[in-house]
Amino acid sequence: MPQKKTNIILIGMPGSGKSTIGVVLAKSLAMEFTDTDILIQMDQQKTLQEIIDGQGHMALRRIEENVLLKINCRNHIVATGGSAPYSHPAMNHLGRDGIIIFLHADLPALKSRIHNYETRGLAKRPDQSFQDLFDERSILYKKYADITVKTSSHTQDQVCDDIILQLDQSPFIPLTSRLQREFNTIKAMVKLYCNEHHETEDIICNECSELVEYSRDRLLCCPFQEKKSTCGKCVVHCYKKDMQKKVIDIMRYAGPKMALKHPLMAMQHFIDSRKKPPGLSAHAGNSRTKLNSK
Template identity: 30%
Template structure:
């Protein structure tokens, strides 16, 4: 089994997809975003999957997508809730993981808490804060490295992630 060089975790708005694409380009490796993988395979948006099939169905699709993605090598970004699934968390424990940490102020500016983020569609700021409170201990436990993203450009964050991966 090929292992990823790095798996990016963090809440909505942390920059997992943007940073992941740039890290993969910098390292000359493939990039896999598990949310994009799910949307392509299901031919529907994550939001529509939540509405039409429910969160439990989405979480199963997500766990399957993560399990497949981490066998392809390269750089992998997983959905914000993926590490909360016990099987996914167990899988990530043996991987090189970067937790992209972000505060609500920066996250809100990046994602705008749109309806494309189903768990944030009702009272997005309060929901994000609650989700982050629930998820942060898991993110921190799984993290090989924590990279702060607040007030920083994607390029600055990428520099830190690449430095960690390369051990410099």
């Protein structure tokens, strides 16, 4: 049985409250607290701005990646720098034993909180405006987030209460490798559909994000785990009727496009689909009752 993750990873823009909320959250949950910007400065014996001034913003991102990849802890709140999601290896590393929470503050709130934009040590291009940086990073934050919590109009205590509530409701047990592969395929198809039908460019809208989260919940309950064929061939129909209709529409649209957009993923999905669907054991039959009640 997969184990629950032990760390909480906070991501978000500078000014979203990662460091301050991280400390309050650590006290509330009796966990340790780590601020990766401080780790970088201790490692380099320089401030973030001094690193940028001397070596450039890309050097800071490389240093940040190296520091993040060295993190090896349990039961910690980890507040990352705003540029952490630029590193896919680092985010994967943090996500192995960490629930990634995006602290989402809107642009007006961030501008009201940040008054030292040019000297804060932001890993950005010299000609990049704060608006451009916000737009660019928002896509990355949403990509890696397990949970999103809005912070614009809430106090620190309210944000912490919201985080704790969502953690209680969503334990985020990691999927097995087979189910993770199925989830990645579903998410890719939803994104293709959403980008075309909801004109969202490179992100997924709120309605489609709900479907993605729902599909993950269903996979967590799957009785077949590593023996699973594909959802389309499954003998257990675990989706609610409205969600089932949505996902069928999405698969009909996005399925034929997967070979072009995601050829490796499409090939692996085809291989998985050739597996004979396992039969329902007595245990799986009990699971079916639970699945259909959701």
